[in-house]
Amino acid sequence: MSGTNGMATGVTAAGGTARAGAEERHAAALLALAGRAYDLAVRDVSADADRARLPGSQFGVARMRACLATMRALLARHDRDDHIVAYYVAGEAERVVSLAYELVRDPEATRLMGDLWHELKAARPPVSRDLARERIGKTALGIDPAATPRWL
Amino acid sequence: MMAGSSPPAGLSALVTHLVALKPDLRPEEIGTGSSLTRDLGFDSLDLVRLAARIRDHHPEADLRSWLTVTSRTEIDSVASLAALLSETGRTDYVALARELAPAFAERAARHDAEASFPYENLDDLVRSGYTAMTVPREFGGGGADLAELCAAQQVLAGACASTAFSVNMHVHGLAMIAKLGGADAEWVCRAVADGAVIAGxxxxxxxxxxxxxxxxxxxxxxxxxxxxxxxxxxxxxxxxxxxxxxxxxxxxxxxxxxxxxxxxxxxxxxxxxxxxxxxxxxxxxxxxxxxxxxxxxxxxxxxxxGTLPLLFMTGVHWAWCSFAAVFAGIARAALDHVVATQRRRVLSVIGRPNAHLPGVQFRVAEMAARLAAAEAHLAAAVHADHDTDDPLGHYIDMSLMKTSVTRLAHEVVTLGMRVQGGSSLVSADPLQRMYRDVVAGLLVPPATDVVLEWAGKQALDVPIFAEPRWAG
Structure with missing residues (x-):
């Protein structure tokens, strides 16, 4: 028999708002890290006029710009009751920092980029990615995310 | 939305206005019984902005009487304001798209199989006034803004992407010409109000x-x-x-x-x-x-x-937002279709709908997340400030949005194919048509490589039109 057990998944009515706020803050922090990686890469590439005029550099920077614009839009317009914002931003922030890593050449910039990557990976989400994925999927499919047993 | 009663005809238009003013509101959260102030968080300044927007879009609406009743009864429900908009006689194009969509969806498979042009759909769009959506009201049209155009186009695209994309050339092109004003705009607007259809x-x-x-x-x-x-x-x-x-x-x-x-x-x-x-x-x-x-x-x-590039760049939001809306609409329809199928389909070995399988849930989660991101980016672009003194920057921002939204829409539908399995390739499954249609989003203008070149050059402070284009 399926039942509802908020304790199993950490879903409680009172905790919902606090959790949503924590996820928003987490997403905002990751977006900020991705933004710093982008700025660092743009500064590094711009400092070398020849490299700035290479299509590979330009395409890499543009891809980061596009990802950042989508992340910002989602952070500004998202459903506070779901886990999507933190989940999506985490994945895309990694993509941006990874793209930025490929572009920097200056040793100091490379070291700073390493720090950003470490910070990104060390930032623990309020809800694990696995659990977030489960809840997003169940909600979309009309299944109570708090129902137990969780799996077949 | 409130169950048990049909929503007022002006509801879609009102929801569009509310979301335009408060972008963090989600349309599905706005119920007919919601109070503007208590539930949706509108303060007095928001209400003034809402009143100004309604006066612009629905000049016949008697806001004064609504405000009088509201201040006396303290009932400021969405339903009451939507009912007021319904009385103005203005067409709600999102509601119209919903009304037309089922017949278009039914015809879509045949037109796809035969590669035939959907003349009957176009007739419906002309007859219903949909094609006059972006004609300014002074020329006998609907005066729809970009938000309403994109919302309506998303609905049509979910039913028949080909029809939506065909008429998109007409509705957005007309909006761009209408913004020019003058004699050029007037004759074509009047022609469209009389039933003309433009291809670009x-x-x-x-x-x-x-x-x-x-x-x-x-x-x-x-x-x-x-x-x-x-x-x-x-x-x-x-x-x-x-x-x-x-x-x-x-x-x-x-x-x-x-x-x-x-x-x-x-x-x-x-x-x-x-x-x-x-x-x-x-x-x-x-x-x-x-x-x-x-x-x-x-x-x-x-x-x-010689002014074509400038004209296009200043009005490009009509083009790229409406393009993106078509492909976001396909992705939304794909997610809805996949969810409905996975909730219905039962695997004998598990004895329950596939929706209970973890792999299905994880991929549907990826679809939902990407779709939310695509819709958010589109909405941000739709509601951005389009009166710009930097046409090139505006063009690049809109182009990046179209590139992102269509990439995400393509990923959503591709994930949907994997969720559905082999049956998604069968011609009877509309998902295979959506899969083939959504790819076009990656290919229609603006060309992705040009977008990436321009956006990258702009960010790196490299002159965009300098020759040679690249070093080395």
Whole structure:
């Protein structure tokens, strides 16, 4: 028999708002890290006029710009009751920092980029990615995310 | 939305206005019983902005009486304001799209299989006034803004992407021309209000997304121009009564001056060289054309010679947002279809719907997350400040949005195919059509490589139009 057990998944009515706020803050922090990686890469590439005029550099920077614009839009317009914002931003922030890593050449910039990557990976989400994925999927499919047993 | 009663006709329009003013509101959260102040968080300043917006869009609405009743009864429900908008007689184009969608969805498979143009859908769109959506109200149209256009187009695209994409060339092109004002705008707006349908042709073989360099020539002659050239992907050509296309004259220094022409579909001077027969968007009639000694009267030119790129860049939000809306609409329909199927389909080995399988849930989660991101980026672009003194920057921002939204829409539908499994390839499953249609989003203008080049150069402070284009 399926039942509802908020304790199993950490879903409680009172905790919902606090959790949503924590996820928003987490997403905002990751977006900020991705933004710093982008700025660092743009500064590094711009400092070398020849490299700035290479299509590979330009395409890499543009891809980061596009990802950042989508992340910002989602952070500004998202459903506070779901886990999507933190989940999506985490994945895309990694993509941006990874793209930025490929572009920097200056040793100091490379070291700073390493720090950003470490910070990104060390930032623990309020809800694990696995659990977030489960809840997003169940909600979309009309299944109570708090129902137990969780799996077949 | 409130269950048990049908929503007022003005609800879609009101929801569009509310979301435009408070972007963090989600349409599905706005119930007819919601209080504007208590539930949706509108303060007095928000209400003033809402009143101004309603006056702009619904000049006949008697806001004064609504405000009087509201202040007396303290009932400021969404339903009461939506009912007021319903009384103005203005068409709610999102509701109209919902009304037309089921019949379009039913016809979509046949048109896709036959690669036939959906004339009957276009007739419905003209007859219902949908094609006059972006005609300003003073010329007898609906005066829909970009938000309403995109919301309506998403609904149509979910039913029949080919129909939505065909009419998109008309509705967004018309909006751009209408913004020009003057005689050029007035005659075409009045023609559309009377049933004219426009197809647009800016793509050419060998131009490769560089639409501002048309190779079709416009040679000045007495009373007009003679055009010669070739056009590709002339979407909506079979159903059009009017054609909107680009060509270039040559100035005194021998440099090309791109121009736009909008003319009644001519009886001679244009020949179909290839009927549209493609893997996706098969019912769009995006034929290839040869333009051969086509005489175009002077009066059919739009704007001043050479100003086409600037005109397009300042109005580009109409184009790229509406393009993105079509592909986001396909992705939304794909998610809805996948969810419905996975909730219904039961695997005998588990004895429950597939929706309970972890792999299905994880992939559906990825679909939902990407779709939310795509819709958010589109909404941000729709509601951005479009009155810009930096047309190139505006063009790049809108182009990046279109690139992101169509990439995400494509990923959503591709994930959907994997969730559905082999049955998604069967021709009876609409998902395979969505899969073929959504790919077009990656390919239609603006060309992704040009977007990436321009956006990258702008960020790196490299002159965008300098030659040679790259170092090395």
């Amino acid at each position: 042709g800016f793509s050419e073989p060998g131009v490769g997304g560089n639409w501002w360099h048309p190779t079709t020539s416009a040679e000045p002659v007495e009373g007009g121009y003679v055009l010669n050239g070739r056009k590709g992907f002339f979407t909506g050509y079979p159903g059009a009564t009017h054609l909107f296309l680009s060509a270039a004259t040559v100035d005194d220094r021998g440099l090309p001056r791109p121009m736009a022409f909008l003319m009644p579909k001519p009886e001679k001077g244009i020949r179909v060289t290839g009927e549209w027969d493609a893997a996706g968007m098969r019912a769009t009639g995006s034929h290839s054309l040869a333009i051969e000694d086509l005489f175009v009267e002077e009066r059919w030119s739009i704007g001043e010679p």
